[in-house]
Amino acid sequence: MPFALPDLPTVRRTNRDNLAAFLKGADASVPNNALRVLSDQNAGGAFLNLKYLAYIAKNALPDKAEGDWLLRWAYILFGGPKAATFASGTIAVTGVKGTLLPAESILATSDSVEYQTKADVYLSGLATEVAVACLTAGAIGNRDAGAPLSLSVAVSNVNADAKVVRIDGGADTESDDDLRTRVLLRLRRPPQGGDADDYVQWALAVPGVTRAWSSPNGMGIGTVVVRFLCDALRAGNAGLPTDADLAAVRAYLDTVRPVCVKDFFVVAPIPQRLAIKIRNLSDDTPSTRLAIEAALQMLLLERAAPGQTIYAAWVSAAISEVVGDGYFDLDFADAVMASPGHMASLAASAGGGIAYP
Known part of the structure; x- marks a missing residue:
């Protein structure tokens, strides 16, 4: 049964009731008498202790930890958060x-x-x-x-x-959310001496990298292909890394990967446009269109990956979350990626977007 933190009035009432029950003749119900003041003061201290216990319970494990508590996990597991970089x-x-x-x-x-x-x-x-x-x-x-x-x-x-x-090239110090993701990934998928998950975690350790994927045997038996995005660092380019980013990730991976890999590639995903047409939108306003675009971008952030098909049902569900009780017609078929290196994108640079014919 989960612990429910009582509020301060509840703790005060409990304290007064205990005095009345166990101290004969005690009456803490009279406002401002000495017994009432002492009782409420004691309840206030107990409430602070309860709040601190709740704080410890939240931060003791990394799935909800914040601030210094999360940093301790990060330093124990892999040396700490990614530092900010200079543009x-x-x-x-x-x-x-x-x-x-x-x-x-x-x-x-x-x-x-x-x-x-x-x-x-x-x-x-x-x-x-x-x-x-x-x-x-x-x-x-x-x-x-x-x-x-x-x-x-x-x-x-x-x-x-x-x-x-x-x-x-300037990236902020790793946020709590991003750091928590890496900590949980490290705990759920501990190092295996160079398996596919290890390459993902190594790539994510490079400042600016926000998403990464690895493809064992991607260029033949014994090879490894790593693809990644820098969503914040290269936001103006749909998160696609520059040549300098590719070189930085490769240089870091060369310091940690097994030497027995036959060949090793670090490449950017190839953006594949999604041409989405939305007709007969019931509430066709600028704010609704912006909300739909944000919902579809979030869909791709959560589900898109190199080689990953984007299903029409996913797109329809994302739009429906915005439209609610309204209606729309969707012209979009399941988008199958052209190759294992292609990745769905709505960015203008990929020739994609949302149309309202």
Whole structure:
């Protein structure tokens, strides 16, 4: 039988009733008398103890643990959470041809996030690409192309205003939810010396990686293929990893995988568009359409995987959760992936999406 934590008034009443039952002549029902004050004070302390016991009961096991309690599990099992990473990339700087922009020059965005140039650069007279690194770890350092930056300290013959060409790669410290998933996966599927689950857990240990899959014998007998996504880090590209991400995951896996594998591949999933048509939607409003898109994205987040068929029943159920008592007609057949490496996507970059003809 589960333990039900009583509320404070219940604990107070229980304390007063115990006094009346076991202390002859005691009357804790009179407001503000000494016995009543002492009784309620004692009940307050007992209630705090009960709350702490409930807190310990919640955090003692990793499936519901939070904060430092969850971190203890992570440090015991695999060395702790994934640390935040620093964004880096290139910016476009203009100025007089031949002017030196020194290494470690500081530029800042309008929200005071600072970036530092990596090396001395002589300007070409046109827009010159300069490599920079963010000085603050985390996703806050990622910037869209064309975003403005300004030199914090003026440099003679260099325009103070610059623009982002590409700055990405910044990932926040692993969240409790993501860390809990890895802890539970480690407990449920302990290391087996290099089986399919081990490759998944090794890939998930790399900062920025949020989902991973492994395919034993994916390229023939004795081979292993690892595919992964960086949903937050590469959100602007449907989570698809860059060449640098692929290299980082491969480099880490090379430090932990068995040496006896015949051949080993780290590749990105191939996005396969889902063309979904929704007709006769009963409540066809912008907010409903946004809710449907969010529901379908969540469906793919939970169910999509390389080679995984996306069934029309899944899509219909996700839309029905949004529509409720309303109605709609769905034009969508089961989407069979073109190969074991293809993965369903709604992203525009994959040519997919939702249409309301």
